[in-house]
Amino acid sequence: MKEYIISNKKGILFVIGGLILLITMIIIHNISYKKTLLVSSLETFETKINEPETARVLTEEELLEIFLVDNADTIKFMADTFQIDDEVLKEKLRSDYQNINLLETEEFEIRLLEYLFALEDSEKQLFDNTITKCQDNKEYMLSLIKYFTNIYDSVDFSIAAAIAQIESNYTANSMLNKNNIFGGMSGGSLIRYKNIEYGILSYIKLLNDGYFQKGLTTVETIGRIYNPTYNEQGEKIAKPSWVSKVNKALEEFVNIDTTVDLATINSLKNQV
Numbered sequence: 001m002k003e004y005i006i007s008n009k010k011g012i013l014f015v016i017g018g019l020i021l022l023i024t025m026i027i028i029h030n031i032s033y034k035k036t037l038l039v040s041s042l043e044t045f046e047t048k049i050n051e052p053e054t055a056r057v058l059t060e061e062e063l064l065e066i067f068l069v070d071n072a073d074t075i076k077f078m079a080d081t082f083q084i085d086d087e088v089l090k091e092k093l094r095s096d097y098q099n100i101n102l103l104e105t106e107e108f109e110i111r112l113l114e115y116l117f118a119l120e121d122s123e124k125q126l127f128d129n130t131i132t133k134c135q136d137n138k139e140y141m142l143s144l145i146k147y148f149t150n151i152y153d154s155v156d157f158s159i160a161a162a163i164a165q166i167e168s169n170y171t172a173n174s175m176l177n178k179n180n181i182f183g184g185m186s187g188g189s190l191i192r193y194k195n196i197e198y199g200i201l202s203y204i205k206l207l208n209d210g211y212f213q214k215g216l217t218t219v220e221t222i223g224r225i226y227n228p229t230y231n232e233q234g235e236k237i238a239k240p241s242w243v244s245k246v247n248k249a250l251e252e253f254v255n256i257d258t259t260v261d262l263a264t265i266n267s268l269k270n271q272v
Helices: 001-005 011-049 059-071 074-084 088-094 108-122 139-151 157-166 196-210 219-226 240-253 262-268
Strands: 229-232 234-238
Touching: 001 011, 059 088, 074 088, 074 108, 074 196, 074 262, 088 108, 108 139, 139 157, 139 196, 139 262, 157 196, 157 219, 157 240, 219 229, 219 234, 219 240, 234 240
Parallel strands: none
Antiparallel strands: 229 234
16 A cells, blocks of 8 residues: 555545545635625515515595695686685695595596585675686687586586677677676676686586576577577477577587686686
8 A cells, every 4th residue: 555655645645636626626716606695684674674664544634735735736727717816725725625525536627616606605704706807818718618618527618618709799888897708697687707708717617507507508499598589389489599699600619629728717817
């Protein structure tokens, strides 16, 4: 054995060296692998501690504030229409939002309008009734008719626009001074409205409540109430000349795009 080791010394040293190298490489690999695992674990931990907490459920009051911000332009426009301070209106909405289901976003505008009409009856002192004479042009008034017929969507825009056309032509000073473009009468006199926005809103609401919602949806059926006369048989009918004029005016307003937003409406305000 001794003689074998002496004679094969170089080969044995080579094998031993190879084993040492292999063991060293295994040790280094294990250290590197463990380091990689440690770094990965640290990165995972860091990611977790930097993740935002699960979003908490917002309170109803917080949702209301978000809702008021999101709909601030509409609230301001409606407040100006009714001539109530918009901050006062917001405070009223904060106190009454549950009663009127304000956070149900479907038909928000009509909910707000009906609320304002009711509030105007119950708390008159909140509203300014100073008359502001109309100084706006036809395009602006038509944009208001579009806007309010989109809210009271049973009302046909073209019929509403045509009736106003033959009643005031959107230019009659005697009517515009009273913000009344549709010939609405009370006690034998033209009804006076506080501003043109309120006057047109009242007109569209009248058509909605008094005509279209009752199934009176054509010029002839509307005219039996709006501008009536009697035929030879004593039957109440729409005045034929009125029907003819409205139908003629309709030609201008059919197939018109009724899409409109408040930014467009505001841009048209006070343009002569």
